[in-house]
Amino acid sequence: xxxxxxxxxxxxxxxxxxxxxxxxxxxxxxxxxxxxxxxxxxxxxxxxxxxxxxxxxxxxxxxxxxxxxxxxxxxxxxxxxxxxxxxxxxxxxxxxxxxxxxxxxxxxxxxxxxxxxxxxxxxxxxxxxxxxxxxxxxxxxxxxxxxxxxxxxxxxxxxxxxxxxxxxxxxxxxxxxxxxxxxxxxxxxxxxxxxxxxxxxxxxxxxxxxxxxxxxxxxxxxxxxxxxxxxxxxxxxxxxxxxxxxxxxxxxxxxxxxxxxxxxxxxxxxxxxxxxxxxxxxxxxxxxxxxxxxxxxxxxxxxxxxxxxxxxxxxxxxxxxxxxxxxxxxxxxxxxxxxxxxxxxxxxxxxxxxxxxxxxxxxxxxxxxxxxxxxxxxxxxxxxxxxxxxxxxxxxxxxxxxxxxxxxxxxxxxxxxxxxxxxxxxxxxxxxxxxxxxxxxxxxxxxxxxxxxxxxxxxxxxxxxxxxxxxxxxxxxxxxxxxxxxxxxxxxxxxxxx
Ligand code: BES
Ligand code: MN
Ligand code: ZN
Numbered sequence: 482x483x484x485x486x487x488x489x490x491x492x493x494x495x496x497x498x499x500x501x502x503x504x505x506x507x508x509x510x511x512x513x514x515x516x517x518x519x520x521x522x523x524x525x526x527x528x529x530x531x532x533x534x535x536x537x538x539x540x541x542x543x544x545x546x547x548x549x550x551x552x553x554x555x556x557x558x559x560x561x562x563x564x565x566x567x568x569x570x571x572x573x574x575x576x577x578x579x580x581x582x583x584x585x586x587x588x589x590x591x592x593x594x595x596x597x598x599x600x601x602x603x604x605x606x607x608x609x610x611x612x613x614x615x616x617x618x619x620x621x622x623x624x625x626x627x628x629x630x631x632x633x634x635x636x637x638x639x640x641x642x643x644x645x646x647x648x649x650x651x652x653x654x655x656x657x658x659x660x661x662x663x664x665x666x667x668x669x670x671x672x673x674x675x676x677x678x679x680x681x682x683x684x685x686x687x688x689x690x691x692x693x694x695x696x697x698x699x700x701x702x703x704x705x706x707x708x709x710x711x712x713x714x715x716x717x718x719x720x721x722x723x724x725x726x727x728x729x730x731x732x733x734x735x736x737x738x739x740x741x742x743x744x745x746x747x748x749x750x751x752x753x754x755x756x757x758x759x760x761x762x763x764x765x766x767x768x769x770x771x772x773x774x775x776x777x778x779x780x781x782x783x784x785x786x787x788x789x790x791x792x793x794x795x796x797x798x799x800x801x802x803x804x805x806x807x808x809x810x811x812x813x814x815x816x817x818x819x820x821x822x823x824x825x826x827x828x829x830x831x832x833x834x835x836x837x838x839x840x841x842x843x844x845x846x847x848x849x850x851x852x853x854x855x856x857x858x859x860x861x862x863x864x865x866x867x868x869x870x871x872x873x874x875x876x877x878x879x880x881x882x883x884x885x886x887x888x889x890x891x892x893x894x895x896x897x898x899x900x901x902x903x904x905x906x907x908x909x910x911x912x913x914x915x916x917x918x919x920x921x922x923x924x925x926x927x928x929x930x931x932x933x934x935x936x937x938x939x940x941x942x943x944x945x946x947x948x949x950x951x952x953x954x955x956x957x958x959x960x961x962x963x964x965x966x967x968x969x970x971x972x973x974x975x976x977x978x979x
Pocket of ligand 3: 747750768827829830854855
């Protein structure tokens with residue numbers, strides 16, 4: 482999608498489609514509709530009176546040859562209630578416009594910005610919304626939606642030239658949304674096309690392209706490092722595991738903090754010997770969404786250049802069942818030395834994360850953030866809408882929550898509390914790898930946290946939010962790439978950027 486600013490009086494812009502939004506409850510037309518010349522506004526006023534145009538969220542009204550405009554068409558998108566409007570809603574409204582126009586075989590649009598000097602965040606939101614909406618999970622279809630892609634997005638400032646802030650917003654939005662779509666591509670791949678080896682190759686290719694340092698460890702190194710928990714999961718698969726390490730070390734960053742981003746990279750989760758029911762098992766190709774998302778964050782920050790050191794660690798393996806597979810009752814010795822009794826081989830995510838967290842500390846990380854499709858229980862609690870946040874450091878949890886609000890991604894803090902520790906005690910080892918049905922997302926999170934040592938740690942359970950089960954007006958069904966924007970925002974707000 483080509484992105485460019487257009488500076489001219491709005492009435493004189495000759496474009497196939499000019500896009501404005503209007504609010505629901507305002508007596509007169511309001512929103513960017515107000516920026517249009519009076520004769521078009523009068524026409525829209527008539528439609529409002531007839532209730533043909535209501536301003537309800539994502540309602541799309543397309544007018545041809547609008548009076549007083551050089552544009553061939555005018556699209557008015559509903560933006561909902563004015564009091565509820567914010568940049569998160571703006572992102573969605575822009576997305577809804579893109580998906581509406583794509584559906585009609587239109588490939589070019591000009592978006593009217595909020596004012597002559599639009600804020601950075603608002604330009605960013607529009608660009609993100611447009612690029613995220615212009616995506617379909619259709620790589621393997623012979624008739625692809627891709628033929629409908631939007632080729633050009635113009636951003637109309639009005640009479641004035643775009644400000645520095647507006648230019649920065651465009652760049653930021655493009656980089657972040659492209660990184661999020663990269664994550665969606667990785668997550669969408671079926672497991673026969675996204676093995677641990679292929680995920681590692683993708684990480685290495687991304688790192689090379691964006692000038693990051695990348696190291697890939699294989700089975701021998703994983704065993705040599707005594708990653709007994711990671712290896713326990715990996716040993717049952719014919720596909721060799723990979724430990725992916727990507728480093729971002731800007732010269733102008735202070736030595737601390739070093740932020741460790743640890744992402745679960747199970748390229749397929751059968752459940753192992755504690756095999757899953759077959760009904761929705763195909764969804765387990767997405768069990769590497771946490772790892773993919775961390776790689777996307779690295780792609781974004783490599784371009785946005787915040788002054789903070791970051792290391793991504795992604796333990797990648799399948800969780801299979803075979804003659805070599807680990808079994809319920811087995812005891813594994815993790816890299817930290819802690820022993821783990823396996824009560825359920827389907828609780829594999831916490832095992833690979835355990836060793837990855839120990840390794841991240843060994844690499845010098847002073848803050849740990851992990852993201853994982855860890856539990857079905859978090860989906861029961863929060864559905865597909867909200868990511869569960871857990872952590873040992875309220876300061877860092879608060880930073881994550883604040884960044885999530887700024888990035889328009891929903892998160893909710895869940896408790897960690899020593900009283901739950903009883904649930905994952907083992908009779909014969911230091912820990913058991915399950916804590917029972919009740920509070921399953923909490924005991925899973927706390928198990929992972931046991932391997933963060935004294936390092937401040939935040940855990941994001943994205944089992945629900947990795948995937949959108951239904952088609953939204955502004956977003957295709959399928960992988961979401963969430964919560965990439967939150968983590969990018971966290972790193973930018975921590976240390977600035979270009
Ligand atoms: N990958 C799953 C969790 C999951 C479920 C992610 C549904 C996305 C959608 C995880 O490895 C798992 O199997 N968790 C078990 C843990 C249980 C055995 C303690 C679960 O949630 O049932
Ligand atoms: Mn599992
Ligand atoms: Zn899993």
